[in-house]
Amino acid sequence: MRGKVRYVLTSSHTSQGFHTFIPELLREIPKIYILKGAPGSGKSTFIRLLGESLSEQGYEVEFWISAADPVSPEGVFIPQLHAAVVNGSLAYPIDPRYPGLTGDIIYMGDYWDKILIxxxxxxxxxxxxxxxxxxxxxxxxxxxxxxxxxxxxxxxxxxxxxxxxxxxxx
Incomplete structure (x- = not known):
């Protein structure tokens, strides 16, 4: 049975510049995976495919969406796993509060096809x-x-x- 999928608007451009609520959302989540890398390196695609796969396995997922690019999720939260995967290369950089303890960084550039690029x-x-x-x-x-x-x-x-x-x- 497919898990519930929710979409939450977490970021937007304002007259004062870009604003995101992701750091506040991450505060209470015990396990965070932060994807780093250049634009187009697959961070949002990975987040979307991961969320879809987990939903198909019955997990509830919450996609975090930005008004700037609603097709490319900035993150996915999985309540049953007490975990989130987020794009750490946004206009507002995101890093683990306690590296190695509450958050891990995954550099997407390690998986590029450099010849194709x-x-x-x-x-x-x-x-x-x-x-x-x-x-x-x-x-x-x-x-x-x-x-x-x-x-x-x-x-x-x-x-x-x-x-x-x-x-x-x-």
Whole structure:
């Protein structure tokens, strides 16, 4: 029987930059496996396939998803095993609190097909540069939206009667 699968939004870009709740989620988990490696090294694919496999074996799994890339999970938590596997190479680096005791690091670069990667060198470099540029553009757009929202809020607040608004909500 397939285990229950949940999806939890754990990270997002904001007008103040990227924010994640993963460090807070990891605090109470006794066993953590942290995947490190370059973009495209298979961290999210490994996390997704692991979660799917464990679910098929009957385990409950909780995929941790980022609004920045909802198709690529940032982590998977397995409650019955009291364990999580997370991408440790995000915008906010994640490392074990007590290395070797509560967390292990797995470097995905140890499993690369270096010859195949080299054949796609220019494409990989171009995509990595493009992703970084889009991340900067998204942050700038969110900052601009926050300024616009603040301006609108100030203008609207000048015409609202706070006491009447409170009466409506009671």
């Amino acid at each position: 080299e054949t796609h060198r220019q494409e990989i470099m171009g995509l990595c540069d493009e992703q970084e540029q889009h991340r900067h553009q998204a942050t700038a757009a969110l900052k601009s939206a926050a300024v616009i929202r603040e301006t609108i809020t100030k203008k609207v607040d000048a015409y609202l009667d706070g006491r009447k608004m409170e009466q409506l909500t009671e």
